[in-house]
Amino acid sequence: MMQLRRPSPPSERPSSILTLDERVQPEPVVRAVKLSKRYRTGSVTVEALRAIDVQIEPGELVAIMGPSGCGKTTLLNCLAGLEGDFTGDIWINGASLRSLSDRARARLRARSTGYIFQTFNLLPTLNVVENVEMPLLITGTRGGEARKRALAILDAVGLSDRVAHRPSALSGGQHPRVAIARALVNRPAIVFADEPTGNLDSDSARQVMNLIQTLNAEQGQAFVIVTHSPEIAERARRIIRMQDGRIISDQRRQPEWVSLPHDAIDDIAAGE
Numbered sequence: 001m002m003q004l005r006r007p008s009p010p011s012e013r014p015s016s017i018l019t020l021d022e023r024v025q026p027e028p029v030v031r032a033v034k035l036s037k038r039y040r041t042g043s044v045t046v047e048a049l050r051a052i053d054v055q056i057e058p059g060e061l062v063a064i065m066g067p068s069g070c071g072k073t074t075l076l077n078c079l080a081g082l083e084g085d086f087t088g089d090i091w092i093n094g095a096s097l098r099s100l101s102d103r104a105r106a107r108l109r110a111r112s113t114g115y116i117f118q119t120f121n122l123l124p125t126l127n128v129v130e131n132v133e134m135p136l137l138i139t140g141t142r143g144g145e146a147r148k149r150a151l152a153i154l155d156a157v158g159l160s161d162r163v164a165h166r167p168s169a170l171s172g173g174q175h176p177r178v179a180i181a182r183a184l185v186n187r188p189a190i191v192f193a194d195e196p197t198g199n200l201d202s203d204s205a206r207q208v209m210n211l212i213q214t215l216n217a218e219q220g221q222a223f224v225i226v227t228h229s230p231e232i233a234e235r236a237r238r239i240i241r242m243q244d245g246r247i248i249s250d251q252r253r254q255p256e257w258v259s260l261p262h263d264a265i266d267d268i269a270a271g272e
């Protein structure tokens with residue numbers, strides 16, 4: 001029979017016994033402990049990241065801000081498992097990147113993360129749906145299923161009528177939508193975006209953020225977005241500020257203080 005009793009303090013319990021509170025704590029999607037990264041170019045060494053401790057919880061929408069050169073892209077690349085040469089450790093979905101081979105790390109990355117590059121990196125010789133289904137084909141999803149899922153996510157980002165277009169035939173505001181669809185098609189636990197609105201006019205930037213906010217709310221992926229734009233950061237529930245390779249502040253806000261994308265649904269319907 002189950003008995004309810006008050007949990008004893010952690011120090012008096014064997015580690016295998018958890019209280020209910022401890023059991024419902026979600027595992028962070030990504031965690032870094034004492035993460036440092038240096039670049040050596042000839043005799044010059046740059047300390048790009050200095051003993052960073054950070055964790056991202058499931059479903060969070062996080063903005064990373066800070067002056068150019070402070071280490072934002074390096075942090076994003078490390079947390080996304082794109083960078084093998086660092087000190088400290090990083091866990092993605094509980095798996096330590098230190099303990100994995102390059103191949104296993106690539107597999108974990110493909111399965112659990114999505115990445116929206118600053119220049120979107122769409123393949124020019126492939127059309128929109130072929131670009132989007134690529135991560136699925138790489139991880140072994142069969143062609144028919146990959147196509148079905150790519151079309152579904154393209155529908156969700158409002159690009160159903162552009163699936164056969166090459167990237168060169170798309171408007172500037174449509175490129176990030178394809179990149180977002182490609183990053184999400186594997187249903188990753190976390191999506192990283194490096195200044196996804198940096199090269200867009202303010203209207204397109206607003207629409208991209210509306211889309212990210214809507215997808216974050218509807219599909220539950222965590223998003224970590226590097227941005228210079230206070231309006232973009234305004235949409236995040238958490239803002240991490242960096243300077244000189246360190247996190248200098250990490251603020252969480254109550255949901256009611258976050259601006260909501262009232263016009264997001266209209267944008268998606270319009271496919272703009």
Ligand code: ADP
Pocket residue numbers: 039040041046047048066067068069070071072073074075
């Ligand atoms: P941010 O994205 O905030 O502008 P980065 O992460 O790109 O900053 O760069 C952090 C620091 O590391 C900068 O001083 C930059 O010059 C340096 N750096 C970045 N990438 C390399 C590289 N591949 N080789 C040498 N130095 C680099």
Ligand code: MG
Pocket residue numbers: 072073074194
């Ligand atoms: Mg950068």
